[in-house]
Amino acid sequence: MQLSETVEWGLHACLALAMMPEGARIPAHALAEYHGLKPSYFSKAMQKLVAAGIVRSIEGRSGGLALARPADDVSVLHIVMALEDQKTLFRCTEIRQKGPCAAAPKHYTAPCNIARVMHKADAEWRRVLAETSLADLRKSAVAEPIFGVNEATQAWLSETGALRGV
Amino acid sequence: MQLSETVEWGLHACLALAMMPEGARIPAHALAEYHGLKPSYFSKAMQKLVAAGIVRSIEGRSGGLALARPADDVSVLHIVMALEDQKTLFRCTEIRQKGPCAAAPKHYTAPCNIARVMHKADAEWRRVLAETSLADLRKSAVAEPIFGVNEATQAWLSETGALRGV
Ligand code: FES
Ligand code: FES
Numbered sequence: 001m002q003l004s005e006t007v008e009w010g011l012h013a014c015l016a017l018a019m020m021p022e023g024a025r026i027p028a029h030a031l032a033e034y035h036g037l038k039p040s041y042f043s044k045a046m047q048k049l050v051a052a053g054i055v056r057s058i059e060g061r062s063g064g065l066a067l068a069r070p071a072d073d074v075s076v077l078h079i080v081m082a083l084e085d086q087k088t089l090f091r092c093t094e095i096r097q098k099g100p101c102a103a104a105p106k107h108y109t110a111p112c113n114i115a116r117v118m119h120k121a122d123a124e125w126r127r128v129l130a131e132t133s134l135a136d137l138r139k140s141a142v143a144e145p146i147f148g149v150n151e152a153t154q155a156w157l158s159e160t161g162a163l164r165g166v
Numbered sequence: 167m168q169l170s171e172t173v174e175w176g177l178h179a180c181l182a183l184a185m186m187p188e189g190a191r192i193p194a195h196a197l198a199e200y201h202g203l204k205p206s207y208f209s210k211a212m213q214k215l216v217a218a219g220i221v222r223s224i225e226g227r228s229g230g231l232a233l234a235r236p237a238d239d240v241s242v243l244h245i246v247m248a249l250e251d252q253k254t255l256f257r258c259t260e261i262r263q264k265g266p267c268a269a270a271p272k273h274y275t276a277p278c279n280i281a282r283v284m285h286k287a288d289a290e291w292r293r294v295l296a297e298t299s300l301a302d303l304r305k306s307a308v309a310e311p312i313f314g315v316n317e318a319t320q321a322w323l324s325e326t327g328a329l330r331g332v
Contacts, residue, residue, distance in 0.1 A: 100322055
C-alpha cells in the first residue's frame with residue numbers, strides 16, 4: 001500500500017527545479033546525482049512528470065529539465081498523482097455483488113457504506129495534498145535553510161556546470 | 167500505491183461477522199465463499215486480523231471465526247492497518263540527506279517541509295478511518311438493506327450450516 005519511493009524523489013526534484021533561477025534547466029542525470037539517486041529509475045519518474053505537464057524537458061546541448069508551469073500552479077497532489085498514475089488509494093471491486101447471496105446488479109445503486117468511508121478518507125488525503133503548492137514548499141524551504149546546503153549547492157552547480165540556460 | 171484488495175475483503179468480512187448473532191462463528195472457508203473469494207488468500211488476510219486481535223479463531227467441530235472485540239471497539243482504521251501491516255502511506259527515506267550537497271546528519275533536526283505535508287495528509291486519512299467503527303457500519307448496513315440479500319443470506323446460512331455456536 002505504501003506510496004512509491006518515487007513520490008519522495010519527484011517532490012524533492014520538483015522543489016529543486018522550483019528553486020532554480022528563471023529560465024534555468026538542469027539535465028536529468030545531474031538532478032539524480034544531486035539527490036544521490038541512480039539516473040535510470042529516477043529518469044522514468046521524471047518522464048511521468050513530463051507526461052503530466054508538470055516538468056518540461058528541453059532538448060539540445062544546453063537542455064535539461066525545468067518546471068513546465070509556475071510553481072504556484074503545481075500542487076503536491078499533482079505531483080503525487082502523476083507519479084502514482086492517477087490512482088486512488090482505495091479501489092472498490094464491488095465485492096458485495098459477488099458470492100451466492102448477492103442481488104441482481106440493478107439493486108446496487110449507491111456505493112456501499114464501506115466504500116463511502118474509504119472514499120471520504122481518500123478525499124481528505126487529497127485535500128491536504130492539494131492545499132500545498134510548489135511555491136509554498138519553496139517558501140518554507142527558503143525560510144528554513146539547512147546549515148551549509150545552499151552554499152554547497154551553488155558550488156556544486158558551478159563546478160559541474162549542471163545549471164544551464166542562465 | 168493502492169491499498170491491497172484484501173482491505174475490501176477484510177472490511178466486508180468483519181462487517182459480516184458483526185452482523186452475526188451473539189456467540190455465533192463461521193468457518194473461514196464459508197466466509198470466503200459468501201464473499202465469492204478463494205479461501206486460501208482470503209484466509210491469510212483473516213490471519214492478519216486474528217494476529218491483530220480483531221478477529222478470533224475458535225477451534226473444534228463447531229469452531230470458526232468471530233469478532234474478538236465488541237463491534238464499537240473496532241474502527242475501520244484498525245482493520246485497514248492490520249491488513250496493511252501497520253504501514254503509513256508515505257515513507258520518508260531522508261533523501262535530503264543524500265547526494266553531494268547534503269549537510270552532516272546533526273543539522274537535520276525536524277522533518278522536511280515535504281514530509282510534513284505528506285504526514286499531515288496521512289493523519290487526515292487515518293482520522294476519517296478512525297472515526298467509523300464496525301458498529302457504525304453495521305448500523306448503516308441495517309438501515310440500507312439491498313433488496314433480498316438478507317433473506318438470501320439467512321437461507322444460505324441455514325442450508326450450508328455455516329453459522330455455528332447458535
Ligand atoms: S463493495 Fe466495495 S467496499 Fe463495499
Ligand atoms: S527528506 Fe524525505 S520527504 Fe524530504
